[in-house]
Amino acid sequence: MHISWPVRVLVYFAVAIAAFAVLFPLLWMLLSAFKSQADIINPDAPIFPTHWHWSNIRDAWTAAPFGRFFINTAIFSAATTVGQVITGMIAGYAFAMFTFPGRRILFYGVLSGLMIPFPVVIVPVVELLADFGWIDSYQGLIVPNLASALGCFLYRQFFLSAPVDLAESARLDGASEWRIFWSIYRPLAQPMTAALTTIVFLQNWNNFLFPLVVTSKESLMLISQGLTIFQGQLLGTQYNLLMAGSLIAVVPVLIVAMFAQRRVVAGLMIGATR
Amino acid sequence: MKGGPVKRWARPRSSIAPPKPTRPRGIRLRTWSTAYAFVLPVLGLTVLFSVVPLVMVIRRSLYKGNIFDTNLKFAGLDNYRAVFATGGGHSLLVTLIYTVGFVAVCMIAGIAVALLLDLPLPGLGAVRALFIIPLVVPAVATAFIWFALFQPQTGLFNRVLTAVDLPQVTLSDPTIAVLAIISFGAWQFFGEVVILYLAALKTLPRDVVEAAVVDGSNAWQRLRYIRLPLLRPQTALIAVISTLTGLQAFTQIFVLTNGGPNGATQTALYYVYNQAFGLGAGGSVGNADAMAVILFVISILVTVAQVVVVGRASRAVV
Incomplete structure (x- = not known):
């Protein structure tokens, strides 16, 4: 043109x-x-x-326990991302590759269940976690975030168009179902797994509302919530330190995102590429 | 047949593309245990942390009591009435204003930038990365920047306004506060719209557009009569994604205005948050539950509208 x-x-x-x-x-x-x-x-x-x-x-770094915030955020993001990708992958694989009673209804059940926006159920989820004694704990932060609708849906779509004959011949050779999944089909999905992992990791890293209502202890805070505490301590006057603190939070993510740029873009348009 | 079977599985199928019929699967697993074991983690977590809480929230929206109260009393629609007596109606209006403004800015800016970046000119591919920055860095940190930009006297906006002899703006002005949360939301999210439209533009059938070039159409005509109509299904989907995102705006409200001044930026979600967690003993969990149910119904309606609109748009194109 x-x-x-x-x-x-x-x-x-x-x-x-x-x-x-x-x-x-x-x-x-x-x-x-x-x-x-x-x-x-x-x-x-x-x-x-x-x-x-x-x-x-x-000065900003010493005004708040940023080291602790970063460690907490890393633990939270790593655990929830691995969880979301794996649970989504195996469920999507099962929904695509196996025929079993209740497959359709379970799939649409999972999908609509996971599409309930978190803010709608925020109050009862906090109550449930309180009943478990999980408020202000790592398991309270992590366990409710181990499943994602997006992963399950995308992997099902992906494996629906994967060849079935690979599984059939492996089955004839006596391979177990887990081995067929792990050694044959999981690697096929590698490009999508890379994109999904990147975007889910960033989303978890930046999660704010969930940690905000589940933790109030400074020792368990993630970086986003930690920053709001920092804002309160500065009494809204020391904008230079506030901006320095924001810079501390922004720069690491920016560097990672720039290096993984292709994956981030692939992750953002996951489900929109053809 | 071009590409063969190997290519077919190498490409993830899209949710934005028109749905294809799923082909029947040949596998009949005699032992279903593997399938159930694979599905169980997602299923269990969904039931425990989404379905059960949803049932709780709906049921409890009809009862009166405190957050850890065991003897709840049936109250009919009292909580819903209380929602409207405590500013909930205004919150729904704020949600509507915010969402409409947010979606409009994101969609218009998003498709405009995507159309520009889609042009075959050198250097534009590298610029694309800039637009994803606000999406990936922590929103709390960038919302602080808005906080600084709006500072009286020394914030960038007020420096510019003073320089051109206009009155100062402040976040304690309701209109400015609403504009601030909309502008932050759009700044933060519109890169997603750009990326989605860029992907959608790549899927347009090249022969149709080229045929129009041969027929002597100009660029505006091709955009108006060929490309935009062909993009209608994706536009519907992107609009719904944006709307659902807009309904869940929280971070910048928390950082910039805390729902104020005087409830001007208290969206429905922020109302839920305030009633359940923000006001201490002044809030009511019953009100929060009732508003959460209203929010859920709105989300469902938006999603249903998506199915209808996307379906109609894809039929119109085919």
């Missing part, structure tokens, strides 16, 4: 505006994170820091 140069200029200009709209809040965070408190509260101070206060990062 030929595109004339005035149109090209317009296109690049429009894309630049859109990119700026996405980036300027992040740039504002970056600039504010390194300003002095005096520059922050002075409306006449320049937008760029007059002096870069790198020590803001250290």
